[in-house]
Amino acid sequence: MSRKLPHPGSLVAFAILALVAGGFIALATAGGERPTLFSIGPYLWRILTFSIIQATFSTILSLALGIALALALARRRFPGRNAVLALLSTTMVIPTIVAVFAVFAVYGRSGWIADILSFLGWNGSFSIFGYPGILIAHVFLNGPYVARILLDSLNVVPAEHWRLASALGFSPTQIFRHLDWPVLRAELPGLAGLVFLLCFKSFAIVLALGGGPSRSTLEVAIYEALKIDLDFGRAAWLSFIQLAICLTLTGLLNWALTRPPTAHTIRGLIQRADVKSRSLKLFDGIVLVISTLFIAPLALSLLSGLSNITEIWDGDLVRAFVTSIVIAALAATIACILALALASAARRWRIVLRSPRIAAFYDFLPNTLLAIPPFALTAGLFIVIRHFADPSSAGLILLPIINGLAAIPFAYRSLAPQLLTTEERYGRVAASLGITGWNKLGIVDWPALKRPFGSAFALAMALSFGDFGIIALFGGQDLITLPYLLFENLGSYRLDEASAIGLFIVAIAFLLAHVSGRLSYAGD
Amino acid sequence: MLVIENCRLTWPDFSANYTMRVKSGTLCAIIGPSGGGKTTLLHMIAGFEKPESGTLTFNGQNILPLEPAKRPAAIVFQDHNLFPHLNATQNIALSIRPSLRISDDERSSIEEVLEAVGLKGFGERKPGEMSGGQRQRVALARALVSGRPLILLDEPFSSLDPGLRRDMVQLVDDMRRRRPVTILMTIHTPEDAADLADQMVFVADGRVIASDVPAAILGGSLAQKIAAAVSNT
Numbered sequence: 001m002s003r004k005l006p007h008p009g010s011l012v013a014f015a016i017l018a019l020v021a022g023g024f025i026a027l028a029t030a031g032g033e034r035p036t037l038f039s040i041g042p043y044l045w046r047i048l049t050f051s052i053i054q055a056t057f058s059t060i061l062s063l064a065l066g067i068a069l070a071l072a073l074a075r076r077r078f079p080g081r082n083a084v085l086a087l088l089s090t091t092m093v094i095p096t097i098v099a100v101f102a103v104f105a106v107y108g109r110s111g112w113i114a115d116i117l118s119f120l121g122w123n124g125s126f127s128i129f130g131y132p133g134i135l136i137a138h139v140f141l142n143g144p145y146v147a148r149i150l151l152d153s154l155n156v157v158p159a160e161h162w163r164l165a166s167a168l169g170f171s172p173t174q175i176f177r178h179l180d181w182p183v184l185r186a187e188l189p190g191l192a193g194l195v196f197l198l199c200f201k202s203f204a205i206v207l208a209l210g211g212g213p214s215r216s217t218l219e220v221a222i223y224e225a226l227k228i229d230l231d232f233g234r235a236a237w238l239s240f241i242q243l244a245i246c247l248t249l250t251g252l253l254n255w256a257l258t259r260p261p262t263a264h265t266i267r268g269l270i271q272r273a274d275v276k277s278r279s280l281k282l283f284d285g286i287v288l289v290i291s292t293l294f295i296a297p298l299a300l301s302l303l304s305g306l307s308n309i310t311e312i313w314d315g316d317l318v319r320a321f322v323t324s325i326v327i328a329a330l331a332a333t334i335a336c337i338l339a340l341a342l343a344s345a346a347r348r349w350r351i352v353l354r355s356p357r358i359a360a361f362y363d364f365l366p367n368t369l370l371a372i373p374p375f376a377l378t379a380g381l382f383i384v385i386r387h388f389a390d391p392s393s394a395g396l397i398l399l400p401i402i403n404g405l406a407a408i409p410f411a412y413r414s415l416a417p418q419l420l421t422t423e424e425r426y427g428r429v430a431a432s433l434g435i436t437g438w439n440k441l442g443i444v445d446w447p448a449l450k451r452p453f454g455s456a457f458a459l460a461m462a463l464s465f466g467d468f469g470i471i472a473l474f475g476g477q478d479l480i481t482l483p484y485l486l487f488e489n490l491g492s493y494r495l496d497e498a499s500a501i502g503l504f505i506v507a508i509a510f511l512l513a514h515v516s517g518r519l520s521y522a523g524d
Numbered sequence: 525m526l527v528i529e530n531c532r533l534t535w536p537d538f539s540a541n542y543t544m545r546v547k548s549g550t551l552c553a554i555i556g557p558s559g560g561g562k563t564t565l566l567h568m569i570a571g572f573e574k575p576e577s578g579t580l581t582f583n584g585q586n587i588l589p590l591e592p593a594k595r596p597a598a599i600v601f602q603d604h605n606l607f608p609h610l611n612a613t614q615n616i617a618l619s620i621r622p623s624l625r626i627s628d629d630e631r632s633s634i635e636e637v638l639e640a641v642g643l644k645g646f647g648e649r650k651p652g653e654m655s656g657g658q659r660q661r662v663a664l665a666r667a668l669v670s671g672r673p674l675i676l677l678d679e680p681f682s683s684l685d686p687g688l689r690r691d692m693v694q695l696v697d698d699m700r701r702r703r704p705v706t707i708l709m710t711i712h713t714p715e716d717a718a719d720l721a722d723q724m725v726f727v728a729d730g731r732v733i734a735s736d737v738p739a740a741i742l743g744g745s746l747a748q749k750i751a752a753a754v755s756n757t
Contacts, residue, residue, distance in 0.1 A: 158604035163572050164618075169593025174622045182609045 009345020012338050013365055016405070020372060023380025024243070027236040040234055044241070046214045047221050054131060054206075054217075055199035058138035062195050065139060066146025067184060069291050072284035073147065074154045074180075075275055085151070087299065091144040093513040094506060095466025096204040097483045098302065099137045101490060101502040103128060103209065105301035107136060110495070112297060129211025137205045140298050142195045143291075149191060153183050166273040175274045193253040201246060201373055204468040204483075208490060218242040222375040227473055232383055239376030250371035305503030312500040316480065321504075324465055324481040327399045332460035334404030336453060339411035340419075342366065344441075347419045351427060366412040374402050378470045395474025399481075402470055407460035414452040414459075414520060422448045455519035462512035466505050526674065526706060531568060531578035533730075540564055540730030541578075546706060546723060548583065548673070551697060553721040553738065554710040561730040562710040566676045569708070570599045582674060597674040598667040602682050605663035606651040612638065612662045613647035619670035637665045640702065641695060657688045661695070668699055675699070677709040681716070693717050714742055 069088075073081065094102075106112050107128045114126075128136070157179050165175055203219040210216050216224070218238050225235035274280055346362035349355045378398060385394050422445050430436070430444045468483035475484035482505050489498040526546040533540045540561045546552045554562050567573045569580065571592035580588045587595050598619065606615045610624075616634050617626045626634075638647055641661040651659050660680055667675045677696065681689040696707060697720045711717055714724070717738070724738040734741055 160601040160604035161607065163567075163570070163592070163599070163601070164605065166572070166592040167570060167595075167597075167599055168618050168622050169591075170622045178607050178610070178618075178622075182607070 007341075007345050007348060009341040009343070009348070009362065012341040013345065013362065016338070016365065016369070019381070019401075019405075020377060022384065023377050024239070025380070026384045027232070027239055027376075027380040040237060043214075044238070047216055047218060050215050051200055051217045054134050054138075055196050055202075057131070058135055058142065058199040059192055059196045061135060061139045062142035062146050063188065063192060065143035065291065065294070066150055066191070068287040069143070069147035070150035070154060071176075071180060072287040072291075073151055075272055075280065076284055076288070085148070087295075088144040088148040088151075090510060090513075091141055091295075091299075092148075093462060093466075093509050094141060094302075095468065095483060095509060096137070096141065096202070097208070097468035097486050097490075098466065098502045098506050099141050099298075100205055100208040101486060101495075101498050102140065102298040102301045103133050103137045104490060105304060105495060105499065106297045107133065108495075109493075112301070127211070129209060130215055133209035133211070134202075134205055134215075136298075137209060138199050138202065140295065142198065144295060146191055146195065150184060150187055153187050154180060157183060162272060170273060172274040172277040172280050175272070190253065193249065197246065197249045197253065200249070201242075203375065203472075204487070207472065208487065218245075219373055219375045222373075222379055223472055226375075226379055226382065232379070235379045239373070239379050242373045242376045243371075246371045246373050247368070250368070254367070301499070302503055302506050305499035305501070308496045308500040309503060312497055312504075316485065317482075317501070320480040320482045320485045323479065324483070327396075327403065327481065328461040328464040330400035331403035331407060331464040332457045334400055335407035335411045335460040336415070336457050338404070339366065339408050339415050339456065340449075340453070342408075343412055343416035343419050344445075346416060347423055350420070351423050363412075363416070366409040369405055370409050372405075374406060374469050375473075377405075378402055378473065382473070390478075391474050392476060392478035395471065395479045399471060399474065400464075403464035403467055404460070406467075407463050410459055410463070411456035414456045415449065418449055418452045419445060451519045455516045458512045458516035458519065462509045462516065465512065466509040525581075525583060526569070526708075527579070527581045528569075529579045531575035531580055533564065533568065533573055533575050538730060542568070542575075542727075542730075542732055544725060544732045544735055546708065548706050549700065549704055550722045551700060551707045551717075551720060552709070552723040552725060553714070553717040554708060554725045554727055555714045555741070556727040556733075558712075560728040562727050563678055564730070565727060566599065566678050566708060566710060569595075569674070570597050570676055571595050595674075596672050597676050598670040598672040599676040599678065600660070600663045600667050600680045602679040605666075606659055608651050611648050611650050612643065612654070612665075615651070615662055616666045616669055619666045634665075634669060637669050638662075640668070640698075641665045657684050657692065660684065660692065664692075664695065664699070668702065673705055675705050675707045677707065679710050679712060682712045686713075686716075689713070689716050693720055696720075714738070718742055 073084070104111060108114070109125070109127075117124075161179055165179060170178065200217065201219055202217055203223070206215070206217045207220050207223065210220065213224070218241065222235050222238045222242065225231045225238060342362050342365060346359045349362065350359035381398055381401075382394060385397065389397065426444050430440055435443055466483060468487055471479075471481050471484045472487070475481065475487075482501060486498055486501045486505065489495075489501060525548055528542050528544050531540075531542045538561075542561075542565055554565065556562050564573060568575060571587075571590060575588070579586065582596050585596075606612075607618075610618070613631070613634055614624055616637070617624050617630070620626055620630050620634075635644075635647060638644060641664055643658060643661050643665070646654065646658065646662075649658075651662075654662070663680070664677075667677075680696075681692045684692065693716050696709065699705060700707065709717065709721075717724075719738070721738050724736065724741040725732055726734040726741060
């Protein structure tokens with residue numbers, strides 16, 4: 001590689017910034033009648049109020065479920081506990097549109113609850129649209145995730161502290177106050193911020209379960225402005241506001257997440273001194289039963305597709321499957337290659353050029369991508385290319401790019417540390433032998449990078465494969481992905497087909513996530 | 525007198541069987557190879573590990589059935605003795621009352637013991653604001669304040685540098701003059717305690733191989749015996 005050329009990572013960083021900036025400049029300068037912020041004020045205010053209220057309640061309920069479940073699981077040992085822990089980690093990978101199906105299947109008009117009630121002779125009706133459906137779906141996806149994270153943190157409390165607690169005769173209250181609460185208090189601000197951001201940005205769940213124009217998030221509002229009203233001016237305003245809010249929230253989140261390093265763990269399982277308390281036993285029992293009643297039906301409803309899975313095989317499904325896989329593979333390729341370029345630029349600045357500040361910029365860039373709401377970005381890019389391509393080809397171009405950009409932070413997290421490690425170990429040897437550039441990548445880095453790269457690729461594919469985001473904008477006769485097909489079936493209440501497609505999506509997403517997990521752990 | 529008779533503990537990959545005696549008021553140093561069962565011995569006395577058979581008495585009382593909190597022993601670990609969210613005074617107060625509601629008298633006795641371990645005026649500091657040696661002093665102070673007659677120190681100074689370690693052993697020795705306590709202390713480097721300990725116990729492979737005055741353990745033919753025992757493990 002010639003020394004005159006800029007580092008590929010610099011080009012990638014520049015390209016990403018140019019893409020994002022281009023999108024927003026296009027939005028800002030989009031032609032046509034431009035509404036003022038004032039004219040959409042009342043509408044905007046309604047959406048913002050709804051978004052904040054639903055995200056706040058989703059966060060509170062997810063944290064409440066997560067905390068109670070984490071403590072109960074930390075205190076109790078029972079047969080099947082490991083299976084429960086595995087189940088908790090999997091809800092992170094369940095695509096949002098599949099969660100929507102689960103809510104329909106259990107709580108919907110002809111769902112399990114309605115069946116049971118009518119069997120018991122109840123003739124009334126209830127609607128899950130609006131707050132109930134949205135909250136159920138958000139808590140189902142986020143509560144178990146919170147529980148899993150908190151449980152891992154609770155396990156980090158040093159064994160000595162547990163021995164001290166029993167040597168000093170702590171009561172259950174004192175154990176909570178001195179052992180559990182300090183851990184929870186350190187984790188909660190970050191988790192609360194993350195869950196709030198996810199729910200505030202929520203798209204598929206709110207689109208499908210909102211049930212009314214004013215019950216939408218900004219992402220849904222941008223979608224409606226672009227797809228239904230073709231009002232690019234409104235989409236522009238909404239996108240800027242969404243971007244401002246999400247960047248602020250992410251900034252706050254980064255600030256909240258700087259916490260002191262935790263103590264290292266000591267081997268062996270520790271018997272907690274509070275397991276014998278009668279009232280805690282009762283409390284944990286109630287928590288476990290309620291959590292099971294809430295999570296299990298939603299999770300099991302996904303299996304109901306098993307009986308219909310043979311009936312959905314037709315041309316549409318195969319086409320949707322191939323499209324989804326191709327888009328996911330392209331997105332994963334984009335995410336991994338761009339993340340690798342950025343990470344190697346960061347490494348170069350940190351170790352070779354000794355400029356940690358510039359290296360920190362490269363580390364920071366992937367995280368800002370998390371804050372950029374996909375619809376806001378897509379809106380601008382769509383305006384740019386709508387003159388050159390019809391919606392379905394525009395979708396084929398934009399879907400891998402947007403999904404790929406969204407997966408960069410995850411890919412970066414698994415690639416960057418590995419690159420730093422190989423540099424620390426072999427950097428000097430490589431330098432003295434004169435191995436540089438692509439040769440260095442191939443000979444020195446790649447052998448250590450293969451597994452994390454594979455892991456990142458599989459995870460990026462899993463995320464993209466199940467994603468029901470901007471495909472809503474581009475989907476139609478000519479462009480169908482599996483999540484889009486599921487959305488269409490849900491829209492027309494074909495729950496049998498939906499159940500089979502949902503199961504299919506979840507199975508593939510789990511498989512990819514599993515591969516990713518295997519590759520990331522087995523390397524150590 | 526602490527009397528341990530044939531206390532057996534078994535795990536899939538390790539088994540131990542302890543028999544030993546320690547006279548009241550003694551400073552007893554426990555040495556031996558790592559993985560040989562020194563810590564397990566202390567954990568058994570403290571009540572964290574339950575032997576399947578054997579007897580364990582202190583001053584004639586059978587303490588085996590007692591929960592850790594009810595045993596006459598206070599324990600100090602190598603690390604993580606203090607809760608990071610509580611200051612030194614609160615960490616010590618835990619051994620008086622875990623609810624932290626302490627009287628003025630108790631508060632002044634905590635200040636007294638902080639002074640005794642050389643930490644006068646450090647009461648408001650949290651563990652994060654103290655050095656490793658200072659944190660271990662706070663842990664010792666807590667063991668002192670607890671009023672329990674048996675103090676178990678599990679490699680309490682192994683993570684400190686040699687000069688500091690020596691000071692700490694001196695401090696442990698001084699503790700005995702403040703009130704009559706029996707101290708069992710596992711250590712990595714026998715020299716640290718050779719002249720201060722009254723008794724030295726060599727533990728390897730889950731057994732008490734030798735128990736005598738330090739000079740006898742560290743010199744002469746016994747040393748060869750111990751070396752042989754170590755090479756066998």
